[in-house]
Amino acid sequence: MRKIVILLMGAVVTTMFAMARKVEITTPGTTLLLSAPEGGSLKYLYYGEKLKATDVKSVIEVEKAKNDVYPAYGLSCQREAALAVKHSDGNMTLDLRVAGVAEKKETDYTLTRITLKDKEYPFTVDVCYKAYSTVDIIEMWSEITNGEKKAVVLNQFASAYLPIRRGNVWLSSLYGKWANEARLCEEPLNPGMKVIKNKDGVRNSQTAHAEVMFSLDGKARENTGRIIGAALCYSGNYRLTIDTDESDWHHFFAGINEDNSTYNLRSGETMVTPPLAVTYSNEGASGASRNFHKWGRKYRLANGDKLRKILLNSWEGVYLNIKESEMYQMMEDIASMGGELFVMDDGWFGDKYPRNVDNSSLGDWVVDKRKLPHGIEGLLAEAKKKGIKFGIWYEPEMSNTVSELYEAHPDWVIKAPKRDLVLGRGGTQVVLDLGTPKVQDFIVGLFDDLMTKYPEIDYVKWDANSSIMNHGSNYLTADNQSHLYIAYHQGFENVCRRIRAKYPDLTIQACASGGGRVNWGVLPYFDEFWASDNTDALQRVYIQWGTSYFFPAIAMASHISATPNHTTHRSVPLKYRIDVAMSGRLGMEMQPKDMTDEEKDLCRRAIADYKEIRPVVQHGDIYRLVSPYDNKGLASLMYVDEMKQKAVFFWWKTEHFYDQHFPRVAMAGLDATKSYRVREINRIDKKPLAFEGKVFTGEYLMANGLEIPYNFDLDWHKRTDLCSRVLYLEEVK
Numbered sequence: 001m002r003k004i005v006i007l008l009m010g011a012v013v014t015t016m017f018a019m020a021r022k023v024e025i026t027t028p029g030t031t032l033l034l035s036a037p038e039g040g041s042l043k044y045l046y047y048g049e050k051l052k053a054t055d056v057k058s059v060i061e062v063e064k065a066k067n068d069v070y071p072a073y074g075l076s077c078q079r080e081a082a083l084a085v086k087h088s089d090g091n092m093t094l095d096l097r098v099a100g101v102a103e104k105k106e107t108d109y110t111l112t113r114i115t116l117k118d119k120e121y122p123f124t125v126d127v128c129y130k131a132y133s134t135v136d137i138i139e140m141w142s143e144i145t146n147g148e149k150k151a152v153v154l155n156q157f158a159s160a161y162l163p164i165r166r167g168n169v170w171l172s173s174l175y176g177k178w179a180n181e182a183r184l185c186e187e188p189l190n191p192g193m194k195v196i197k198n199k200d201g202v203r204n205s206q207t208a209h210a211e212v213m214f215s216l217d218g219k220a221r222e223n224t225g226r227i228i229g230a231a232l233c234y235s236g237n238y239r240l241t242i243d244t245d246e247s248d249w250h251h252f253f254a255g256i257n258e259d260n261s262t263y264n265l266r267s268g269e270t271m272v273t274p275p276l277a278v279t280y281s282n283e284g285a286s287g288a289s290r291n292f293h294k295w296g297r298k299y300r301l302a303n304g305d306k307l308r309k310i311l312l313n314s315w316e317g318v319y320l321n322i323k324e325s326e327m328y329q330m331m332e333d334i335a336s337m338g339g340e341l342f343v344m345d346d347g348w349f350g351d352k353y354p355r356n357v358d359n360s361s362l363g364d365w366v367v368d369k370r371k372l373p374h375g376i377e378g379l380l381a382e383a384k385k386k387g388i389k390f391g392i393w394y395e396p397e398m399s400n401t402v403s404e405l406y407e408a409h410p411d412w413v414i415k416a417p418k419r420d421l422v423l424g425r426g427g428t429q430v431v432l433d434l435g436t437p438k439v440q441d442f443i444v445g446l447f448d449d450l451m452t453k454y455p456e457i458d459y460v461k462w463d464a465n466s467s468i469m470n471h472g473s474n475y476l477t478a479d480n481q482s483h484l485y486i487a488y489h490q491g492f493e494n495v496c497r498r499i500r501a502k503y504p505d506l507t508i509q510a511c512a513s514g515g516g517r518v519n520w521g522v523l524p525y526f527d528e529f530w531a532s533d534n535t536d537a538l539q540r541v542y543i544q545w546g547t548s549y550f551f552p553a554i555a556m557a558s559h560i561s562a563t564p565n566h567t568t569h570r571s572v573p574l575k576y577r578i579d580v581a582m583s584g585r586l587g588m589e590m591q592p593k594d595m596t597d598e599e600k601d602l603c604r605r606a607i608a609d610y611k612e613i614r615p616v617v618q619h620g621d622i623y624r625l626v627s628p629y630d631n632k633g634l635a636s637l638m639y640v641d642e643m644k645q646k647a648v649f650f651w652w653k654t655e656h657f658y659d660q661h662f663p664r665v666a667m668a669g670l671d672a673t674k675s676y677r678v679r680e681i682n683r684i685d686k687k688p689l690a691f692e693g694k695v696f697t698g699e700y701l702m703a704n705g706l707e708i709p710y711n712f713d714l715d716w717h718k719r720t721d722l723c724s725r726v727l728y729l730e731e732v733k
């Protein structure tokens, strides 16, 4: 963690309050009110719906500031703490007092920095808030500075703490596993501890997620009710803890996972913890999601304002069997269906050790000329001929013990001294030690070489398919081995920052064995993520539903794949597969030469229609309507553009039984006073639906919805099970 803060302080301070009593931090719809008496403790007064001046005044008088904003260990040992240290003289306590408040207004946000100083030790914590003036998000983090002469040991160093008043609070969080990521879990918060954590070292969103929502009014509803949402913007190990103790509060702490990561803060060093983005909405879980999405697209996601291309990825089509002729054929097929980009996945590299199986070659990023005699030049030329762009797969943080890279630099991998390596994928995969500057230069160099040689490369799929399994770094000193995980992610971020500074327009996908890197820590450097290796459309409804709680459709790669599905072996109608993929960033992931002309035709029409609805899906506001997790037999959501002139409505059955009854789905997010014409997209029925081309008011659609036929109207031999619908609504003036 760099020593930048003290300098920054001098530069950014515009206002210094000698006797600050309250700090009012606001966004368009929310207020965070703190009590900050000079020399006293920094306490919470209020967080929630925006307060009027009258209420601010009364709240300050009436509310007893009970909870510390950044609880520190040592003088109230019985409570959970955000910060726990051991000073250089062995003292385990902190007594942090308000020393100053600085506020700096920028165009789109206000930065508030409250400096807490220990009463006896030259040890300070800046509690920082970045409150946006355009969206209801406040980013919170701490900056911990050691002014003592020797190192201070940080045992706990949360980004932020937030007390949530007990009542009928429910927690929504995401959990899962490879190919079943982002499952929604909704539960009441009961006495005791709820811990959500990650210890993978590399992939931090496969088993659980660093984002949560608290519903203050019982189980969260989608479009009504009060929600506090929180997303830790970090790519590494994290821990979210909710302690429901004997008090009136649920105590929520979020930050880097300190397990096996004790940090020795050098004299003069500052640790800047990752931001926790917090939102409040009285429009239910979807309202909180909209806040995260808007903030993400505008301020945190790489190229969040640009539309994403429709692509074909080669993985499920050919796996590692890359052949030049087949790459050319796949390009031809996707171009003929109206796609805009072809991505060649794993299997294209390796000279001494060809990547034929997943047990070798990572790190040897040279084209395997046996598979691709005309190299990347040939692929780029072919793509150009077809009028599409070309992208390529990389796994730059990794190597295999069977590789030229490992032979040359065995000391670059993460390994415990005196121990045999525990190996990953293919029985040979190892993780490079990204905390090492030489390794960082190697990865940046790879990109530089590639992009300098082939500036036409448009897209990179950046994969990461291993955990950190061996605790040991050749670069870190013996005393600082506990910095391994933090150093890895600092190194990773350095690499990403350097690459992005040079190649801002390159599209980069964050993939990590599927949905292992779906977090707001990486997205400033990545345009999108691969939500899961599971492309089964039915299971994707659940995965994408959970993912949409915190992440926008523009970033959620969602591909049409073959049937039966390669992971679940379920057969799902092509229309359904298309209809699910179209609710995210549409792509394909199959060998198109195995498709019939009729299937290709349906995809061609879908791609053309997606181009029309793309701005609404990718830049619009989400309104989730019926959750697949509520077991109603269907799921439904919609996107509405900012001006409420256009909307796309998705409806997917999640079960199929004869004579089953589904609820009629009322829409949301439309303008009640506007009228909309309805058009079905991807129609395969023999006849148009009854409401095709008809005009309805937003008021009617939001009160009643439309009666969606449960099954496709097809000739008997073409009938299938899972039915789905996509409706496009356009304002009629």
Ligand code: GLA
Binding pocket: 315, 345, 346, 358, 393, 463, 465, 511, 512, 513, 514, 530, 533
């Ligand atoms: C990971 C990714 C897949 C694919 C393979 C290639 O599993 O999630 O999409 O790229 O690696 O080996």
